[in-house]
Amino acid sequence: MTSAAPAEPFVVDLNHSRTALQVHTEAQVLYTHIAVRPPARDDAVPAPPLNMCLVLDRSTSMTGERLDTARSSAVEIIRLLRPQDRFGLVTFSDKAELLIPSDAHLSPTAANSRLSEIQTSGATEILKGLRAGMEEVRRGAVGGTIDHLILITDGRTYGDEQACMDLADEAALEGIEITAIGVGEAWNDIFLDALAAKTGGQAVYIENISTLNRMLKQKFRELGLVYADQISLVIDTAPGVMLQSSFRTSPAPTPLPGGTTLRLGSLFSGTSLSLLLQFVISTIPEPLASFEVCTMHFGAHLSQTNMHLKSSLALSFPVLKEAAPAPISGQLLTAARSVNLYHLQEKALSDARSGDAELGTRRLNRLATQLLEIGQGELAQSVIAEAEALAQDHKLTERGQKRVKYGTRALLEAHAEGPR
Amino acid sequence: MITCQRCKASLFLGTLFCPECGLMVDEDAASPTVSLPVDEVEEITTKPRQTQGPAMLTRQDSIAVRVMGQQDYILGRAEATQAILPDIDLNRYGAHEKGVSRLHCHLRYEGDSLMVVDLGSANGTFLNGTRLTPERPMPLSENDTISLGSLKVQVFRKV
Numbered sequence: 001m002t003s004a005a006p007a008e009p010f011v012v013d014l015n016h017s018r019t020a021l022q023v024h025t026e027a028q029v030l031y032t033h034i035a036v037r038p039p040a041r042d043d044a045v046p047a048p049p050l051n052m053c054l055v056l057d058r059s060t061s062m063t064g065e066r067l068d069t070a071r072s073s074a075v076e077i078i079r080l081l082r083p084q085d086r087f088g089l090v091t092f093s094d095k096a097e098l099l100i101p102s103d104a105h106l107s108p109t110a111a112n113s114r115l116s117e118i119q120t121s122g123a124t125e126i127l128k129g130l131r132a133g134m135e136e137v138r139r140g141a142v143g144g145t146i147d148h149l150i151l152i153t154d155g156r157t158y159g160d161e162q163a164c165m166d167l168a169d170e171a172a173l174e175g176i177e178i179t180a181i182g183v184g185e186a187w188n189d190i191f192l193d194a195l196a197a198k199t200g201g202q203a204v205y206i207e208n209i210s211t212l213n214r215m216l217k218q219k220f221r222e223l224g225l226v227y228a229d230q231i232s233l234v235i236d237t238a239p240g241v242m243l244q245s246s247f248r249t250s251p252a253p254t255p256l257p258g259g260t261t262l263r264l265g266s267l268f269s270g271t272s273l274s275l276l277l278q279f280v281i282s283t284i285p286e287p288l289a290s291f292e293v294c295t296m297h298f299g300a301h302l303s304q305t306n307m308h309l310k311s312s313l314a315l316s317f318p319v320l321k322e323a324a325p326a327p328i329s330g331q332l333l334t335a336a337r338s339v340n341l342y343h344l345q346e347k348a349l350s351d352a353r354s355g356d357a358e359l360g361t362r363r364l365n366r367l368a369t370q371l372l373e374i375g376q377g378e379l380a381q382s383v384i385a386e387a388e389a390l391a392q393d394h395k396l397t398e399r400g401q402k403r404v405k406y407g408t409r410a411l412l413e414a415h416a417e418g419p420r
Numbered sequence: 421m422i423t424c425q426r427c428k429a430s431l432f433l434g435t436l437f438c439p440e441c442g443l444m445v446d447e448d449a450a451s452p453t454v455s456l457p458v459d460e461v462e463e464i465t466t467k468p469r470q471t472q473g474p475a476m477l478t479r480q481d482s483i484a485v486r487v488m489g490q491q492d493y494i495l496g497r498a499e500a501t502q503a504i505l506p507d508i509d510l511n512r513y514g515a516h517e518k519g520v521s522r523l524h525c526h527l528r529y530e531g532d533s534l535m536v537v538d539l540g541s542a543n544g545t546f547l548n549g550t551r552l553t554p555e556r557p558m559p560l561s562e563n564d565t566i567s568l569g570s571l572k573v574q575v576f577r578k579v
Binding site: 333370 | 421427432433434435436437438439440441442443444492494504505
């Protein structure tokens with residue numbers, strides 16, 4: 001079922017796996033794919049000023065190519081700034097320093113000179129960097145700006161995780177989005193995923209530092225195309241209905257934690273923001289003209305006009321004794337397949353962490369089989385390598401599990417629309 | 421509840437993909453038993469998607485594979501330690517002695533065409549006597565013979 005509501009300022013497409021629910025003595029599953037996009041004529045208006053802070057880990061492990069590449073990438077970004085943009089840079093290890101204030105408007109040469117002062121030393125204390133970076137973004141958040149913090153780290157932080165999460169909650173409330181970039185294999189993916197997701201942002205895995213420059217430029221270009229940000233969806237499920245899974249499939253595919261309050265991040269001009277929801281609906285004993293699954297409350301900040309919008313939609317279906325299967329859109333099917341594979345690897349990694357190597361290995365092997373079947377041979381090989389490591393050593397490799405996790409997530413990117 | 425055709429997990433009605441093994445769920449076919457009606461056929465228990473799976477007929481110097489019921493099959497030699505098992509295990513036909521690799525070749529439909537792809541096997545896949553380039557799909561015609569090492573396999577489709 002598809003419904004397109006051309007009402008301004010968004011176009012929303014809804015696709016469901018069923019056109020009707022079935023009278024059933026047991027639970028049934030409903031998938032809903034939601035795609036939100038700007039109206040066709042949105043591209044004439046320039047995006048608002050960017051207020052960005054780069055928070056760069058300068059702990060000892062960043063020595064050498066990692067720091068050099070981060071420096072040169074920062075200079076590249078500075079080169080791309082428009083006059084109205086603000087760009088700050090904070091470095092941190094066990095303390096934080098504001099190296100480039102966001103209102104300094106340094107030339108690339110001056111910035112390069114400033115960046116050459118960075119010395120690596122000490123441990124990774126992310127809270128210190130995050131606090132200083134947030135402070136800098138807050139200083140530049142004068143209203144009508146795209147407020148964004150990019151954290152680059154290659155290490156784990158210890159003891160301050162909860163304080164970082166609390167800070168991310170504050171960022172979400174203030175409309176500051178966090179992108180967390182993990183370099184190499186030693187960083188804590190679970191932590192950075194959760195941190196970024198709280199704000200509608202994403203965690204990115206960079207296996208090889210040489211890709212940082214391209215990734216940052218892409219992020220910068222995207223932020224210059226923001227049509228709406230601080231997009232949220234609150235899903236108020238009806239009694240007997242559970243939201244089992246929610247996943248942003250585009251842009252930046254990522255699972256969405258937070259129960260029924262979903263922070264979806266930004267929508268870029270000329271693209272769609274898509275998500276896949278999976279509901280489990282308990283017993284429905286008799287036919288009904290209409291069964292309400294949930295009410296969805298949509299919220300967004302329209303960047304170009306600096307307006308906050310809210311809108312609600314009830315999702316209802318008839319309940320029939322024999323609900324004939326209806327055609328399912330290819331978009332929904334593709335999303336459901338990839339999200340399912342992502343969840344399968346999550347289960348396998350969770351098995352491994354909880355010490356059930358046998359079940360984890362079995363699940364990884366099944367995942368590899370599926371990946372091979374959809375032509376993802378390279379990723380399948382990574383999965384097989386981890387299955388073998390788990391079977392033999394009863395543990396996964398840091399690099400391998402990140403490859404599997406972010407590789408499976410990236411399956412959705414192949415189907416995403418827009419400039420990514 | 422419905423049952424996954426591959427891993428037998430119990431699934432809620434309406435599930436599109438099995439959360440335990442990733443297989444696409446076909447509700448009409450999600451019955452727990454698959455039967456193969458042909459007398460001479462040996463049952464293959466991997467990945468049946470419809471009411472009939474692949475069927476194999478043994479002959480003296482070759483085997484015949486009917487390709488039906490799903491879109492693709494991997495032919496090879498299963499071993500207990502193997503991460504990915506082939507859909508069609510050729511061990512019972514002396515696969516090891518005949519030089520069949522564990523994941524030897526792939527049969528798959530592309531539209532209406534049935535293709536064979538060598539998966540980088542040690543002793544090669546031969547189509548009517550010509551060795552295939554690994555990873556390059558080649559179309560199969562009805563009754564073509566492919567050789568996996570020295571094991572001959574005749575491929576035909578179920579009408």
